[in-house]
Every structure is written in structure tokens, then in C-alpha cells.
Amino acid sequence: MPALKPHKFPVSVLVVIHTADGQVLLMERADALGLWQSVTGSQDPGETLAQTAIREIREETGLDASQFALTDWGIENRYEIYERWRHRYAPGVTHNTEHVFGLCLPRVLPVTLAPREHLQYRWLPRDAAAAACFSPSNAAAIRRLPAL
Numbered sequence: 001m002p003a004l005k006p007h008k009f010p011v012s013v014l015v016v017i018h019t020a021d022g023q024v025l026l027m028e029r030a031d032a033l034g035l036w037q038s039v040t041g042s043q044d045p046g047e048t049l050a051q052t053a054i055r056e057i058r059e060e061t062g063l064d065a066s067q068f069a070l071t072d073w074g075i076e077n078r079y080e081i082y083e084r085w086r087h088r089y090a091p092g093v094t095h096n097t098e099h100v101f102g103l104c105l106p107r108v109l110p111v112t113l114a115p116r117e118h119l120q121y122r123w124l125p126r127d128a129a130a131a132a133c134f135s136p137s138n139a140a141a142i143r144r145l146p147a148l
Contacts, residue, residue: 007090008042010081013053015039015070015101016141017061023108024129024142027060027118032084035134036122038141040098053101061121062112068105073144075100077137100141 016038017025026036041056043049050072054065077098081089089096108123124132130142 007093008088009045010089010093010096011043011049012041012096012098013039013043013049013056013101014077014098014135014138014141015053015057015103016138016145017057017063017103017105018126018142018145019105019107019123021107022126022145022147023123024126024145025061025111025121025123026129026132027111027113027121030115030117030119032134033119036132037135038133038138039103040138042096049099050101053103057103060114060117063103063105063109065103068103070101070103073100073102073141075141075144079137098137100137102141102145 026038029035029037039056039060041052043052053070057063057065078095080094081096111121113121126142126145126147130139133139133142
């Protein structure tokens with residue numbers, strides 16, 4: 001009998017990966033076709049939020065965040081977990097606290113997607129990326145980038 005997967009901790013990171021000239025990386029979710037987002041992921045026990053961001057960036061894009069400028073934007077969003085994903089959390093958990101980071105790259109770079117998480121990626125200008133996100137907090141974070 002396979003081991004049960006532990007419940008996700010309701011604290012996560014959102015990492016807006018962008019270039020200095022205003023291009024933003026978005027990825028299409030594998031479990032929800034047509035839904036585009038930045039890097040996201042739940043904190044694991046014992047991790048700092050920065051460690052969670054670095055791990056999620058590596059897992060979802062193959063990029064090594066230590067080679068670029070990762071910044072904690074000091075933004076915390078509390079939101080209701082979408083019904084379709086609540087089964088991943090302990091019974092009774094309905095809300096998540098998300099911490100926003102940015103990762104600035106020198107230019108658009110190719111990424112290596114985790115196929116069980118994302119199907120494809122694209123780089124878009126800031127406003128187009130914000131408009132394409134399904135998550136309001138993700139769109140708001142992208143809009144914080146300077147308009148170029």
C-alpha cells in the first residue's frame with residue numbers, strides 16, 4: 001500500500017520571475033488547462049520562505065535562483081483556497097497565506113518545466129502577463145513591476 005502524501009501547509013510563496021526589461025514568465029498548470037501563473041508552492045517543514053522560493057523555482061523552472069536577484073517583496077496575501085485544490089490540505093483548512101517574491105533575470109531564458117506541474121510556458125510583457133493570470137494576487141503582484 002503506498003504511503004499517504006502529507007497535507008500541504010497553508011503557507012506558500014508566489015515568485016514573479018521577470019527580466020529587467022519587463023518580460024514576465026508564466027506557466028500553464030497541468031492540472032487546470034488554460035490557467036496561467038507564476039511560480040507558486042507551499043512551504044515545507046523547517047524551510048524559511050526564501051528557501052521555499054528557491055526550491056520552487058528550481059523544481060518548476062530548472063533555474064538556480066542563487067545566480068540571480070531574488071527579493072522578498074514584503075507582501076503577504078491571505079486568500080480562500082480554491083475548492084478544487086482543498087483536498088491537498090488538512091480537513092478544515094480553507095485559507096492560505098502567500099508571500100510574494102521576485103526573481104529578476106538579465107534576459108529571457110529558457111526554462112525546464114516540471115511536466116506534472118506545468119504544460120508550457122511563455123514570456124509576456126508585464127500588462128499582458130497580469131491579464132493572463134487566473135489568480136488575482138498573482139496579477140496584482142505582476143502589476144507592481146515597473147511599466148516599461
